[in-house]
Amino acid sequence: MGATKRIGILTSGGDCAGLNPVIRAVVHHANGNYGWDVLGICQATNGLMSRPPQAIHLDLNEVDRLLTLGGTMLGTTNKGDPFAFPMGDGTVLDRSNEIIEGYHSLGLDALIGIGGDGSLAILRRLAQQGGMNLVGIPKTIDNDVGLTERSIGFDTAVNIATEALDRLHFTAASHNRVLILEVMGRDAGHIALNAGIAGGADIILIPEIPYKLENVCAQIKKRQDRGKHFCLVMVSEAVCTEGGEQVTQMQQFGECRFGGIGQYIASQIAEYTGAETRVTVLGHLQRGGIPSPGDRLLASAFGVAAVDLIAQEKFDQMVTWQKRQVVSVPIAEAIQNYRNVDPQGTMVKTARGLGICLGD
Known part of the structure; x- marks a missing residue:
């Protein structure tokens, strides 16, 4: 041209x-x-x-x-x-x-x-x-x-979330705690799923797969029975409460944003299992x-x-x-095909194969 x-x-x-x-x-x-x-x-x-x-x-x-x-x-x-x-x-x-x-x-x-x-x-x-x-x-x-x-931006965000989980692992083991890491992702659980697998999470909760708290707590109990008295839980910010309600926070200019599901999960785990829990929210660290x-x-x-x-x-x-190369597609088709986590996809199958609890 x-x-x-x-x-x-x-x-x-x-x-x-x-x-x-x-x-x-x-x-x-x-x-x-x-x-x-x-x-x-x-x-x-x-x-x-x-x-x-x-x-x-x-x-x-x-x-x-x-x-x-x-x-x-x-x-x-x-x-x-x-x-x-x-x-x-x-x-x-x-x-x-x-x-x-x-x-x-x-x-x-x-x-x-x-x-x-x-x-x-x-x-x-x-x-x-x-x-x-x-x-x-x-x-x-x-x-x-x-x-x-x-x-x-995705690869860097996964790297940061994985590093955070790596660091939390040692604190969780030292104090026999359940540590929850809440990560971004809007309506998609890609960061939580990929970083959770890479960082060795025991439980990963994403919005695409509904969960039951009894299953989450059963995973913690299962680890305790094996002599593992600590647990790492990765939670995507868009995960709802067990009753299906979104957990959001009102922002300065009246915007409603995801945030707080990690604390909800922590309090529920503590109530059901008596385990000492702590929450870390990565927030914008993943974008910087x-x-x-x-x-x-x-x-x-x-x-x-x-x-x-x-x-x-x-x-x-x-x-x-x-497929390992750059190709072009119509913008209209790209924005019409929203891409969240496939519950039957490779990463989900990988997590299940590793014994990671997805809450379902």
Whole structure:
């Protein structure tokens, strides 16, 4: 696509490890190999909404330091649907045309959007409405974007959760305690399941598999009978109470977020078994820090592939990782195929084969 001289890139939704390596890869390939200008859009779609649009020129010198840097140098936001944007007076306003005008005023020939299913759905709607040439890159620690085996940020989050479980193991054994680790994952249990297996959890609870407390306590009793008077429990934040109620916390701006299921599980275990319990909530630690080698590799492959899609004029596509290689799929199909844990999948079968209790 010889006519394409200027492309934009933005990060949208929650931050995660691996975003900066994507930006680095895009600039290296687009600027270094195609000779294109690359503009980094600041603060996601809010940057295109600003007047003038908030964007910075990115060149090879600017991105050299990004490979091991966590977060996103461009900033991001996971608040404010541009089609119903909350205003200061309490009303909502459709500001989608402001974003579209921002895209065109920058003279962009294409836009690379890095986001999860929600962000990509919004970006695609904007692109369809405003004639924006969009290529998507999936990122989320939850690993729930459809049609890709891996999303940027997941590997680092699993590494952090696994390390936390490794460290808790020694304290649990030293004090004969039941230690519960609550991890993120939104509606999907991928982090809890993968890190739980890798870290040697005795019990893993995920939202895709309903549990019974009697089964959880039976696993603890079984270990006690074997002379193991400690236990490690991995719990995904979206797990409900035994009665099916979500455990949430109200945030500063009126948002309701998952959080607190670990404490619920701990109190129930203590009541039923008399075991001394403690809870650790990892929270945003899973999203921060230095990206793992796995996320750096995936980010580099995705960034290069996204630039090539623009060169080939293949828009409205998302890069994905399938069968050890990068392929592209329609964004619409990716966001329609939500990917949570398959209760009959390999990782679940692996956990069961290892004797890990899943609560059912």
